[in-house]
Amino acid sequence: xxxxxxxxxxxxxxxxxxxxxxxxxxxxxxxxxxxxxxxxxxxxxxxxxxxxxxxxxxxxxxxxxxxxxxxxxxxxxxxxxxxxxxxxxxxxxxxx
Ligand SMILES: [Zn+2]
Numbered sequence: 130x131x132x133x134x135x136x137x138x139x140x141x142x143x144x145x146x147x148x149x150x151x152x153x154x155x156x157x158x159x160x161x162x163x164x165x166x167x168x169x170x171x172x173x174x175x176x177x178x179x180x181x182x183x184x185x186x187x188x189x190x191x192x193x194x195x196x197x198x199x200x201x202x203x204x205x206x207x208x209x210x211x212x213x214x215x216x217x218x219x220x221x222x223x224x225x
Contacts, residue, residue, distance in 0.1 A: 133157060139206050141213035147173035147220040149209040153202070167202050169209040173218025180208045 139151035151169045169180040 138202070139209065141209050143171065143173060143213040143216040143218070145173050145217040145219045147171055147176065147216065147218055149213045149216070151202070151205055151209050165198055167198070167205050169205050169212075171212060171216055171218065172220050173216055174221045176216055176218035178212055178216065180205055180212070 134155045136153045136155075137150045138153045141149040141151075143149060149169055149171045151167065154166045154168065156164045156166065166181075171178045
């Protein structure tokens with residue numbers, strides 16, 4: 130049974146009215162270990178931007194991995210914020 134979970138941990142409003150969601154994904158690892166990855170994606174129609182945190186597959190129980198996760202999440206939030214400040218793609222069904 131899969132125990133994968135996605136949790137949106139930050140959301141940025143773009144100048145086009147879409148959002149950039151930062152997601153913390155917990156994945157059941159190959160040997161039953163908890164692993165994490167971070168992603169950010171823009172919901173703007175036609176916007177192909179997506180960001181991926183560095184260091185996929187952290188074992189959540191290893192202290193240095195937790196620190197790497199925190200660093201990657203902080204960097205990803207900065208990237209998502211920067212994208213939101215400039216992206217003019219509107220969301221699907223956006224206002225006219
Ligand atoms: Zn965008």
